[in-house]
Amino acid sequence: MREELSLRAYGKINLGLDVIRKRPDGYHEVKMVMQTVSLYDSLRLKKKEEPGIEVRTNLPFLPTGPDNLVYRAAELLLKEFGIGEGLFIDLYKKIPVAAGMAGGSSDAAAVLVGVNRLFKLRLSRIGLMERGVSLGADIPYCIMRGTALAEGIGEKLTKLPPMPDCAILLAKPPISVSTRFVYGNLRADSLPWHPDIDGMTEALAEGSLSGITARLGNVLETVTIPAHPQIQKIKDVMSENGAEAALMSGSGPTVFGIFKDKETAGRAGRKLRSAGLAKQIYTVRPFNVCRNGRR
Ligand SMILES: C[C@@](CO)(OP(=O)(O)O)[C@H](O)COP(=O)(O)OP(=O)(O)OC[C@H]1O[C@@H](n2ccc(N)nc2=O)[C@H](O)[C@@H]1O
Numbered sequence: 030m031r032e033e034l035s036l037r038a039y040g041k042i043n044l045g046l047d048v049i050r051k052r053p054d055g056y057h058e059v060k061m062v063m064q065t066v067s068l069y070d071s072l073r074l075k076k077k078e079e080p081g082i083e084v085r086t087n088l089p090f091l092p093t094g095p096d097n098l099v100y101r102a103a104e105l106l107l108k109e110f111g112i113g114e115g116l117f118i119d120l121y122k123k124i125p126v127a128a129g130m131a132g133g134s135s136d137a138a139a140v141l142v143g144v145n146r147l148f149k150l151r152l153s154r155i156g157l158m159e160r161g162v163s164l165g166a167d168i169p170y171c172i173m174r175g176t177a178l179a180e181g182i183g184e185k186l187t188k189l190p191p192m193p194d195c196a197i198l199l200a201k202p203p204i205s206v207s208t209r210f211v212y213g214n215l216r217a218d219s220l221p222w223h224p225d226i227d228g229m230t231e232a233l234a235e236g237s238l239s240g241i242t243a244r245l246g247n248v249l250e251t252v253t254i255p256a257h258p259q260i261q262k263i264k265d266v267m268s269e270n271g272a273e274a275a276l277m278s279g280s281g282p283t284v285f286g287i288f289k290d291k292e293t294a295g296r297a298g299r300k301l302r303s304a305g306l307a308k309q310i311y312t313v314r315p316f317n318v319c320r321n322g323r324r
């Protein structure tokens with residue numbers, strides 16, 4: 030019988046992010062094109078005989094109790110299924126924190142999948158997604174992964190054809206951005222423009238990287254960039270150094286640039302580092318889920 034599991038939790042970028050309206054409950058109805066990238070956190074789940082959840086992580090500033098999404102994800106399933114045993118969770122983070130890359134959501138998604146497998150709960154993927162959304166709007170997508178259209182508050186998902194292979198440069202400036210702050214300060218009813226999400230899905234169907242880069246757009250930039258102008262500088266440096274296009278991911282502050290090859294992306298990354306604009310810089314690729322969907 031299996032006592033432990035190792036899992037990967039991948040980060041995401043938003044190729045397109047539009048907000049349709051603010052709902053009466055304060056959440057926003059969105060229309061987003063999501064893409065998983067090859068940067069991941071590693072998790073190890075291990076059963077323990079005594080009840081309780083123990084979280085260890087390589088980042089000393091992260092909470093290890095109920096404020097960590099991995100704790101909450103495990104607690105949700107252990108409580109619902111009345112499981113008497115406990116769980117150790119080892120979390121090794123590489124995805125930048127509070128970055129607009131859904132690191133915490135992806136960790137929580139991996140724990141839901143892992144606890145389901147480890148304790149043989151027999152929940153379907155849909156069952157896990159329905160539970161996940163109660164912890165965070167992006168968690169159902171992080172369970173699904175790959176290229177997807179996300180609507181509703183982010184939980185209504187439609188699988189899209191995979192993004193063509195390319196080099197993606199990620200650069201996170203040394204600031205943290207709260208998703209709640211960004212949505213809270215968005216003027217959803219008077220946005221100056223809307224990204225062409227339908228055109229983006231057509232470009233994906235055609236496998237056209239130039240069609241995708243022509244349509245990158247994120248309305249949350251209207252809040253985060255004025256608050257943190259260095260985000261615009263990072264976009265400009267990427268564009269001046271060979272990016273086909275560059276955009277802020279999610280609520281920010283991570284910027285991603287799409288490049289035709291990893292050498293050009295690497296050179297742009299070195300420019301950003303030497304200009305002191307970002308220290309957390311990674312060249313990654315689109316990650317599309319393999320057939321058996323294993324993590
Ligand atoms: C902006 C996006 C884009 O993918 O990602 P991140 O930048 O966080 O990675 C998501 O919409 C973030 O989803 P997620 O981070 O899971 O959101 P939650 O934890 O559920 O909510 C955090 C806060 O954001 C606001 N929120 C979130 C989602 C949404 N559709 N409308 C909202 O108004 C709510 O105020 C909520 O209190």
Ligand SMILES: Nc1ncnc2c1ncn2[C@@H]1O[C@H](COP(=O)(O)OP(=O)(O)O)[C@@H](O)[C@H]1O
Nearest residue numbers: 096097098126127128129130131132133134136
């Ligand atoms: N497993 C986790 N990894 C990262 N942050 C977490 C985690 N659990 C809880 N958090 C908290 O959630 C906040 C947002 O984290 P994160 O998911 O990295 O951001 P984003 O949604 O912008 O991608 C952080 O400030 C952090 O304190």
